[in-house]
Amino acid sequence: MTDTPNPHAEPWQWPEPTWRNIVGRARAGRSLAPTAWPGGARCAVAISFDADHETIPLRDSDESPMRISQGQYGNRRAMPRILKLLDREAIPASFFYPAVSALLHPEEVRRVAAAGHEIGIHSWIHEANTKLPPGAERDLTFRAADTLESLTGTRPVGMRTASWDFSVDTLDIIRELGLLYDSSLMADDDAYELEADGKPTGVVELPPEWIRDDAVYWNFVRFSGLRPYTPPSSVLEIFKSEFDGAYAEGGMFLLTLHPHISGHRSRLPVLEQLIAHIKATGPCWFATHADIARYCKENAAEPSA
């Protein structure tokens, strides 16, 4: 039986091993939800920023100065605001950088790292992994890791695939790189261990979700029908409800924001008000993805097999 589907066969013709193989490639295994969070916290709060900046139009081979300028806004106005807010609130966060974005803004990356935030891998130029020719994803991911390490002096321990476009090769690349965690897949609300073909990998998955992503609500593309101008108050309501659920269950609240999207004058107050709501609700552990992944791996309630 072949491992990959016969391209000439329709899914309804696939033999059982074919569809079992497909779902088993990067599957949620054991839950890594801990019995308790550090310091008596009721909930872990993982705030992340995907610092894509100019790489979105570059990825699309779009040389439009207008779209490039939207990306530059992320570096020029959004990042200083975001770093000021995080500093004022004393909150550590995780920043995922495409290597090209980091090379365009090395001072920003160094400033983020110096402020105690985590720098994670986020592709080379925001390429879509599932559209790459064989071998390119591995090469680009390794080069991205090397680039971030050379800029900050620290080897990244975590990765978020660009657009959460985790390919059938991504898990092998993560394992070869020896990463602690990934944050792209969505099989749970809380941390879990990734399995490959039914076998535990030791790789922690910190699941994001489109519900907790600002791009879904605000990302506008001029020459397409994509114009979701959601009122900031509605976005705040959704994020608050997601947090309230995580707090009630003693779980993890993971938020994904983009500087060039959320850093605007009308939108960053959403994060500010969300943080105020979280702090007013009860004891929470604000931590980087790396610290949460490490803690979950060491303190999972469910024993390893």
Ligand SMILES: [Zn+2]
């Ligand atoms: Zn991104």
